[in-house]
Amino acid sequence: MQVFIFSFFLFYVVLLFVIMGFTSRKADNKTYFTGNRKSPWFVVAYGMIGSSLSGVTFMSVPGDVYSTQFTYFGVVLGYILGYLAIGYLLLPLYYKLNVTSVYEYLGERIGGEAHKTGSVLFFISRLLGSALRMYLVIFVLQIFVFDGWHIPIWLTSIVMICIILLYTFRGGLKTVVWTDMLQTTFLLTALVITIVMILKNMGGSFSDVWQAMSTAGKDGADCRTVFNTDWRNNSYFLKQIVGGMFITIAMTGLDQDMMQKNLSCKSLKDAQRNMLSFTSILVVVNMLFLLLGGMLLAFAQKNGIDVTNMATDRIYPEIAFNYLGKAGALVFVFGLISAGFSSADGTFTALTTTVCYDILRIEKRYPSEEKLIKVRRIVHLMISMLFLAVIIIASSHHNDALIRIIFMVASYTYGPLLGMFIFGMFTKRDIQKNRRWLVPVIAVLIPTLCYVLSSHSQQWLCGYKFGYELLIVNGLLVFASLMAISNPQKEEVKN
Numbered sequence: 104m105q106v107f108i109f110s111f112f113l114f115y116v117v118l119l120f121v122i123m124g125f126t127s128r129k130a131d132n133k134t135y136f137t138g139n140r141k142s143p144w145f146v147v148a149y150g151m152i153g154s155s156l157s158g159v160t161f162m163s164v165p166g167d168v169y170s171t172q173f174t175y176f177g178v179v180l181g182y183i184l185g186y187l188a189i190g191y192l193l194l195p196l197y198y199k200l201n202v203t204s205v206y207e208y209l210g211e212r213i214g215g216e217a218h219k220t221g222s223v224l225f226f227i228s229r230l231l232g233s234a235l236r237m238y239l240v241i242f243v244l245q246i247f248v249f250d251g252w253h254i255p256i257w258l259t260s261i262v263m264i265c266i267i268l269l270y271t272f273r274g275g276l277k278t279v280v281w282t283d284m285l286q287t288t289f290l291l292t293a294l295v296i297t298i299v300m301i302l303k304n305m306g307g308s309f310s311d312v313w314q315a316m317s318t319a320g321k322d323g324a325d326c327r328t329v330f331n332t333d334w335r336n337n338s339y340f341l342k343q344i345v346g347g348m349f350i351t352i353a354m355t356g357l358d359q360d361m362m363q364k365n366l367s368c369k370s371l372k373d374a375q376r377n378m379l380s381f382t383s384i385l386v387v388v389n390m391l392f393l394l395l396g397g398m399l400l401a402f403a404q405k406n407g408i409d410v411t412n413m414a415t416d417r418i419y420p421e422i423a424f425n426y427l428g429k430a431g432a433l434v435f436v437f438g439l440i441s442a443g444f445s446s447a448d449g450t451f452t453a454l455t456t457t458v459c460y461d462i463l464r465i466e467k468r469y470p471s472e473e474k475l476i477k478v479r480r481i482v483h484l485m486i487s488m489l490f491l492a493v494i495i496i497a498s499s500h501h502n503d504a505l506i507r508i509i510f511m512v513a514s515y516t517y518g519p520l521l522g523m524f525i526f527g528m529f530t531k532r533d534i535q536k537n538r539r540w541l542v543p544v545i546a547v548l549i550p551t552l553c554y555v556l557s558s559h560s561q562q563w564l565c566g567y568k569f570g571y572e573l574l575i576v577n578g579l580l581v582f583a584s585l586m587a588i589s590n591p592q593k594e595e596v597k598n
Contacts, residue, residue, distance in 0.1 A: 107429060108248055108436050115289070115437065119270045119444075122281050127274030132475050135275030136203050136456050138367035142280045144377040147364050150283030151381050152388060153290050153445030154361065157236040161290070161442040162243070164389065166415035168396030170321045172328035174338040179389045181347020183382055188348070189356035190378035196528070197362065198371040204460040205362050212527035213585075216539040220546050221520055222461030225359055226454060228516040230486075233360075233450040234493035237263070239416070240443035241494065244436065247424050260494045267448050268487040272480065275452045276367055283364075286445035293438025294391055300427055300434075301398045305405060312401050319400035326397040335566050346572045353517040353574060357524055360453035395419075402426070451490070455483045518553065518577025519546035525582045532589035545584045553577045 133139050164175060197205055206225065210218030241263055245256045271278055305312050316326040330340040355361040368374040399422055403410050406426060410418050423435035459465045465478050523542075526532070534542070553576060557569045569576075 108433055111433060111437065112440070115440065116266055118285060119266070119282055122285060123270040123274055123278050126278040126281050130274050130277065132472065132479060134277050135273075135452070135479060136363075136460070138275075138277040138280055140367055141369055142277070142364070142367040144368045144373035145380065146284055147280055147368060148377040148380040148384065150280055150287055150445070151361065151364060151377075152384055153283050153287035153441060154364070154449050155355070155385060156290065156388065156392075156442055157233075157446040160392075161439055162239075162416045162419050164392040165396035165399055166418040168320070168326050168393060169400055169410060169415050169418060171338050172320055172324060172326050172331075173393050173397070174329060174331045174340065174343060176329050176390070176393060177331075177338075177340045177343025178347035178350070179386055181344040181349075182351045182389075183386065184344075184348040185351025185355070186378055186382040186385075188352050190375045192528070193352075193356045193362075193524075194365060194374050194378065195371060197366060198374065202366070204456055205357065205359055205366075206457070206461050209523055209527060213523065213534060213542070214536070214539045216542045217523055217527075217534075218461060220543045221357075221523060222359075222457045223543075224516040224520055224546060225357075226457055226462075229358070229360055229450050229454055230489060231493060233447055234490045235497060237443050237447045237490070238494040238497045240439055242498070243420050243439060247420060247432070248436065256498045257495055260491060260498065263443075264487055264491045264494070267444060267451060268484070271448050271451050272483060275455075276363060276449075279448050279452055280364060280367060282448060283445045286441040289437050289441035290445070291388065293434045293441070294388070294395060296434045297423065297427070297431065297438075298391065298395055298398060300431055301395075301402050304427070305398075305402060312398055315401035315404060316397040319397065319404045326400055335568060342572050346574065349521065349572075349575050349578070350517075353521045353578070357517065357520045358453075359457050360449045363453050363456060364449065447490070451483060451486055454486045455479060458482045458486070515550040515553065515577065518550055518574055519581045521574065521578030522549070522581025522585065525578060526585040526589075530586070530589075532586065532591055534585065534589045538588045541588050542585070545581055545588075549580045549584060550577055552580065 127134075167175065193205075196208065200208060200211065202208060204222065206218055206221040209221045238260070241256065241260055245254075245259055249256070249259050270282065302309060302312060305315075313327075318325070320326040320328075331338045331343075333339055334341075365374045365377060368377055396419075399418055400410070402408075402422060403418070408422065408426070410421075413421065420435060420439075422431075424432045427434075459479055459482055463478070463482075465475055523546075553573055556563075556576070557573055560567050560569050
């Protein structure tokens with residue numbers, strides 16, 4: 104089976120490089136950073152599905168149905184509200200300022216310290232988060248495919264990162280927009296085919312499978328439960344909806360990786376069309392992932408597969424590789440690789456943009472196009488090396504606690520971004536130059552305080568568990584802190 108999978112993998116890589124060849128012709132810095140602002144909105148909308156659904160999502164959303172039922176759908180409803188806010192609040196702002204990096208707004212509105220703080224927060228968050236997501240993809244492939252060939256995980260990691268590096272090196276964002284379209288197609292095809300295969304294996308009756316879900320969850324719970332009404336639980340439906348909304352605003356609207364693709368559209372109107380179309384498709388796709396999770400549990404129940412002590416992330420791959428035959432394994436591998444690649448390739452470009460535009464300010468330092476290209480390529484190469492370093496370190500210290508901690512640290516960084524953008528957009532207050540050094544201090548102290556609050560919330564708040572809404576608390580505390588150090592009268596801001 105390994106030879107079969109590897110042959111299709113080579114075919115997949117060839118397709119990526121064919122797209123790279125077409126999209127990187129006559130590529131310059133504008134092509135790399137903005138796609139020349141000529142990306143068709145429908146291509147961006149479709150491709151962003153793959154970018155938003157990482158390899159972790161590909162495995163976790165179906166697997167988590169075992170313990171949280173369909174309550175994740177509350178987060179999906181929050182996504183809708185969040186994407187509407189992005190389309191009609193943030194996108195007009197970015198297009199009006201004609202920014203390449205969204206953190207340029209913080210520099211214009213609050214000052215250079217906020218600009219650098221925002222970009223550094225994003226850099227840390229995206230580097231750790233995306234590298235760990237890619238590592239988990241590599242880890243699963245290593246267990247089920249490459250270990251059979253005695254290939255070490257560090258070599259698998261190098262090969263995967265080199266592939267992404269090579270096809271994004273010249274064309275940058277323009278290449279990413281079009282390769283994401285291919286990867287989204289593979290991902291969605293894998294999802295649909297797996298659903299069909301499970302239906303066929305269970306007799307082809309959807310109504311029977313749907314009924315079987317009623318007792319397939321943890322401790323015989325009904326997988327189909329959508330709304331949790333226990334306000335203390337972290338999956339309480341209002342927490343899910345409100346948290347999903349602000350997670351979307353912060354992790355998409357304030358995220359250079361996701362917004363860079365939106366900003367490559369020809370106009371604001373096209374970018375808004377992209378956002379609305381993307382939202383509609385994403386809701387349907389997440390519903391299918393939840394349905395797949397319920398079907399996997401019904402399949403496990405019918406076939407006597409014990410998932411009680413199995414990590415939820417292992418449920419999908421375990422069934423795909425061991426119970427759905429070669430076709431099921433192949434479909435899973437390509438869905439997983441597509442999700443991993445589409446999440447990582449945009450990160451390479453976004454992190455390179457952040458370093459070049461927000462930290463190095465290359466457009467001011469290097470007026471020569473040739474020099475700009477040289478610096479950009481060096482930065483891109485260094486980003487890929489850092490990405491690889493995180494993956495290799497994670498592989499040598501792999502444990503669930505480490506991964507949870509790193510993901511948690513990455514997620515906390517979006518709170519300060521949310522607070523700074525709220526301050527900039529909804530107040531007319533300014534921070535004097537002699538107080539701006541406090542901005543990065545606040546961006547470190549408030550997430551630390553939120554971590555302490557979350558760790559002790561059950562003792563301090565009558566059993567209350569924080570869920571996604573902790574991001575809101577984080578952002579509001581940063582906003583309040585900025586209000587405290589600012590002045591009511593707006594003054595001219597100079598970076």
